[in-house]
Amino acid sequence: MDPTTVMYVSQGLQGLAYGMILFLIASGLNIIFGMMGILNMAHAAFFMLGAYICYQIVAMTGNFWLGFLFAPIVTAALGVLVQQLFLRKAHLLGNFGELILTMGIASVIVAAIKKFWGTQNLPLSMPDSLNGMVSVVGISYPAYRLFVIGLALVVLVLMMLLLYRTRLGKIVRAAVSDREMVNALGININLVFMFVFGGGIWLAGLAGVAIAPILTVFPGLADQVGMDAFIVVVTGGFGSLVGAFIVSIIFGLLSSYGVQFLSNFAPVLMVCFMAIVLVIRPNGLFGVKE
Amino acid sequence: MNMINKKANIVLWLVLIVFLAFFPKLFGIYYTNMVVTFAIFSVFATSLNMLMGYTGLLSFGHAMFFGFGGYGTALALKHIEGIGIFPAIGFGMLAAVALALVLTPIMVRVTGTAFAMLNMAFGQLMYVLALKLYTITGGEDGIANFPIPGIFTESLRNSPEHFYYLAMMILGLCMWLMWFFTKTPFGQIQVGIRDNAKRIDYMGHKVSQSKAVIYILSAAFAGVAGSFYGLFHNMISADGSLGMGMSFTPIIMIMIGGIGSFLGPMTGVAIFQLVDELILRYTESTELVMGVILILVVMFLPMGFMGLFSMLKFKWKARSTGNAKMEKAS
Numbered sequence: 024m025d026p027t028t029v030m031y032v033s034q035g036l037q038g039l040a041y042g043m044i045l046f047l048i049a050s051g052l053n054i055i056f057g058m059m060g061i062l063n064m065a066h067a068a069f070f071m072l073g074a075y076i077c078y079q080i081v082a083m084t085g086n087f088w089l090g091f092l093f094a095p096i097v098t099a100a101l102g103v104l105v106q107q108l109f110l111r112k113a114h115l116l117g118n119f120g121e122l123i124l125t126m127g128i129a130s131v132i133v134a135a136i137k138k139f140w141g142t143q144n145l146p147l148s149m150p151d152s153l154n155g156m157v158s159v160v161g162i163s164y165p166a167y168r169l170f171v172i173g174l175a176l177v178v179l180v181l182m183m184l185l186l187y188r189t190r191l192g193k194i195v196r197a198a199v200s201d202r203e204m205v206n207a208l209g210i211n212i213n214l215v216f217m218f219v220f221g222g223g224i225w226l227a228g229l230a231g232v233a234i235a236p237i238l239t240v241f242p243g244l245a246d247q248v249g250m251d252a253f254i255v256v257v258t259g260g261f262g263s264l265v266g267a268f269i270v271s272i273i274f275g276l277l278s279s280y281g282v283q284f285l286s287n288f289a290p291v292l293m294v295c296f297m298a299i300v301l302v303i304r305p306n307g308l309f310g311v312k313e
Numbered sequence: 314m315n316m317i318n319k320k321a322n323i324v325l326w327l328v329l330i331v332f333l334a335f336f337p338k339l340f341g342i343y344y345t346n347m348v349v350t351f352a353i354f355s356v357f358a359t360s361l362n363m364l365m366g367y368t369g370l371l372s373f374g375h376a377m378f379f380g381f382g383g384y385g386t387a388l389a390l391k392h393i394e395g396i397g398i399f400p401a402i403g404f405g406m407l408a409a410v411a412l413a414l415v416l417t418p419i420m421v422r423v424t425g426t427a428f429a430m431l432n433m434a435f436g437q438l439m440y441v442l443a444l445k446l447y448t449i450t451g452g453e454d455g456i457a458n459f460p461i462p463g464i465f466t467e468s469l470r471n472s473p474e475h476f477y478y479l480a481m482m483i484l485g486l487c488m489w490l491m492w493f494f495t496k497t498p499f500g501q502i503q504v505g506i507r508d509n510a511k512r513i514d515y516m517g518h519k520v521s522q523s524k525a526v527i528y529i530l531s532a533a534f535a536g537v538a539g540s541f542y543g544l545f546h547n548m549i550s551a552d553g554s555l556g557m558g559m560s561f562t563p564i565i566m567i568m569i570g571g572i573g574s575f576l577g578p579m580t581g582v583a584i585f586q587l588v589d590e591l592i593l594r595y596t597e598s599t600e601l602v603m604g605v606i607l608i609l610v611v612m613f614l615p616m617g618f619m620g621l622f623s624m625l626k627f628k629w630k631a632r633s634t635g636n637a638k639m640e641k642a643s
Contacts, residue, residue: 062426112612119371120611123568126561127607134601250557257430291441294434301434302419305427 033162034279040168042275043175044234048252049259049267050182051226057262058199058219061110062122067249068129069224073098073231074240075140078147087150087236095228102224103217110220111213129245137242145240171233178226179268186264195219199262251293258297260310270308333481337474345477346545347590351582352484353541358563358570358578359491360534365564366573367495368527369507371429374436376559378409378532380443382539383549385409387456388449398462402483402540409536412439413529420528421521424510436560443551455550456543480541487534492575494530503527565603569610571617580618 052066077094081087109124148154149167156163186192198205198215206212231244238244255274259266274293281289288295300308337345357379364370385408389401396404416435423431443450450456463472464479494500502523505513514520543549553559562585563578570581588606592599614621 109608109612119365119568119572120615122371123565123607124611126565127604127611130600130604131608132604134598134604137600138598254430257426261426287445288441291438294437298431298434298438301423301427301431305423 029162033164034283035276036162036164036168038275038277038279039272040171040237040275041278042271042273043172044230044237045248045251045255045274046175046268046271047178047230047233048227048248049255049271050178050264051223051230052252053223053256053259053262053264053267054182054219054226055223056256057260058195059216061220062125063223064122064125065105065129065132066125066223066227067245067252068132069098069102070227070231070249070252071136071240071242071245072101072132073228074147074235074244075136075145075231076228077232077235078140078145078240081147087148091232094232095225098228098231099221099225102227103221106217106220133242133245140240142242147235147240149236167236171237174229174233178229179264182264191218254293254297256307258300258307260304260307263307263309266307266309337477342473346473347586349477349480349541349545351586352480353538353545354563354566354582354585355579356484356487356491356541357535357538358566358582359488359575360531360538361563362567362572362575362578363491363494363503363527363531363534365567366577367500367507368503368524370424370524370528371426371564372432372560373429373557373564374432374434374560375531375535375563376555376557377432377436377439378412378535379539379542379559380439380549380551380555381408381412382406382536383543383554384443384450384456385536386540387459387543387549390461391456391459396462398464398479401462402537402544405540405543406533406536409532409539410529413532417525417528421524433557433560436555437557440551440555440557443555450551453551455548455553457548457550459547461544461547476545480545483537484541487537488579491534495575499523499526565607567617569606569617571619573616574619574623577617577619584618 048066048070052063055061055063055066073094076097077090080090080094084090105128109128110121153167153170155166157166157169158164186196194205194210195215195218198210198212202212205215234244234248238247251274255267255270259268259270273296277292277296278289281292285292304310333348336348357375360378361372361375364372364375382405384405386401386405389396389404419431420428444452447453463475495503502513502518505516505518506520506523510520539549539554542554546553566581566585567578568581569584570579571577588602589599592602596602610617616623
């Protein structure tokens, strides 16, 4: 293959990996936003917290996989705690209340992170088994990024199965469309929403763990990807996992090719894309009309 | 009773005006500048509250109008020889209105999250444009040290006291106009759109057109606030006026002060400034204090501090009327 094609393809793979990380964050945000109707501004902060907890576990045990397994669970537990203590009450006040509350929670989390871990970049080394290059169609490519792409695909499939093929998924979807009726049928709605919120935050934590070895861990992590994930959810359509997946890939490719061809306007390519989509379809690409 | 109230009102206003007139003499330049900042952000937050509190439209990109106001005034003062201060402020307002006029056809079609995010999208676009079109906007450095003419002859650049009086007059006028607007029938229709847009539509009022008018008005006032922000610092930059933080700050101010009441945003700005001042003196973690305040407000003061005031007032009134009834009975 000639060098230009190689460059384009590897650029595309780079974008794909970023898109997959966006999808991991956005999918969690999407189930919280799309199903519970909460504009969760703290999502990116939980994502960052996941990365930090993973760093801590790896620093103490020296094993990446322990961090990979337990950091998202710890993050999800903290998320559920926050939901039970604060968000349950704020839900009665409508969207503005939740928006401000989650903003407050986000800034408390960021402050706590700065207090415990400081503001410097903390490196997190990849596990040895993924620390090499793999040859894909004649192009050598970091194995870890391939692992991230695979992880996102597994998450997508598992979530689709969970939501559309199990009883639990049915209950969750029913609870979204008519909360009171499901409650009247004798299903503990609070438990269902606790599960949904916990699951969403678990995904945020997982995304944090996945991105940590690539970008290192630092307090600006949340700003960098938080808004992008939000844009993905809005563009893809609330509650649509497929929409979030497709838009994540588009955004990943836009960001990697955008830097190459339109470097002046790379930062706004995503918002421009979102603006065009929202003008034509206010509910997002795959959103259902309310 | 009514007559006494009216007289008391007039006296209160006179006291306030006299107090503000002598403020620079009494408290010195540091606190005077703080009042100017307070006035600028009060107009900015109140203009957003016209959208958020009165019409129910949350915007994540109100800073673009603020920034356009600032850039409009700065560019006019820099490039037009001998322009007066009032036309320069007018230029800022017109710039914001022009932007709003371009965006309204899109904005009236959407509500809710789509409205918030579309505003954010265009806000970010303007931010990046301001950074990249450096031949016009000065890029990252922004526009600084532009001449500021006085009302008569002397330049306002070196006399913060005169600037204070000008700012107070214009910004006070803006606040009065916005207050007046909410009392008009048209202002009441906005509240109706917030609560039930369909019903307002059935009643024969034009929902989209009213939304367009309020959007443009809100942009105009935000533009004036931004214009004064630029004049006050004698500098306008993309990070200082068009950034994402500038869009979220007034939302937080409104929520702290109390959404939906006219004085809410002003109260929020005052509390915001007070907290900022105290934080700078006693602690370093602004984020922690701000975060805790936001959580406490949502948990315990859902209608903000103005909600707390009106609740206390209600309780006090209920007690005093209760006492009066008791007296009558005995």
